[in-house]
Amino acid sequence: MALKIYLVTTSNFKKRHPYLLGDPRFTKIRKGTRRLVELWAQKEFGNLNRCFKMGLPCVKPITVIKNVLVMEFVGKNGVPEPTLVETEVDYNDYESAISIIDDLYNKAKIVHADFSEYNIFKTEKGLLVFDLGSAVDAKHLNAIKFLERDIKNITKFFVKRGLTVANPSDIVKRIVE
């Protein structure tokens, strides 16, 4: 298993308010940072659950206890699988990444909002997305803005790696329509 512990002391959770406010699932937010980090752990668990149930390629959530998220460990002998940024990439990876963003939006009805080469594992069986703490409901006020940013960021990564890929705004249009 992998544990992700949300810490009160190391994170500026107040800065993260834009990813909670406006999401219909989080209408009543109680004051206090301790409560807030627990909410974040629960939010990531809820997001992962939604994706996993829809059959999306994401890490498997197990449970959440207070500020600790429990997931299935992705890797071998305690060594995590490499993330996209740590590997060679090709056009297939680009297409898989875009298809994950598409399925997140159209099947799981969420936007990752922190989608990047650092938050995707590249395994023998393909790409696996993780780090869904920031992900928002597709009905969030800024969902489309976050979707555009996710697509722009991942496009930038593949272009930097020398690939010729589609225009991000065309991808956004295709996904939203």
Ligand SMILES: Nc1ncnc2c1ncn2[C@@H]1O[C@H](COP(=O)(O)OP(=O)(O)OP(=O)(O)O)[C@@H](O)[C@H]1O
């Ligand atoms: N389920 C998992 N199995 C194995 N390793 C994992 C798992 N989830 C996360 N990791 C490892 O922990 C690292 C950080 O995870 P994650 O991105 O969720 O946390 P984070 O707080 O956002 O960290 P960062 O700020 O570095 O992005 C990942 O790059 C990965 O190496």
Ligand SMILES: [Mg+2]
């Ligand atoms: Mg991360």
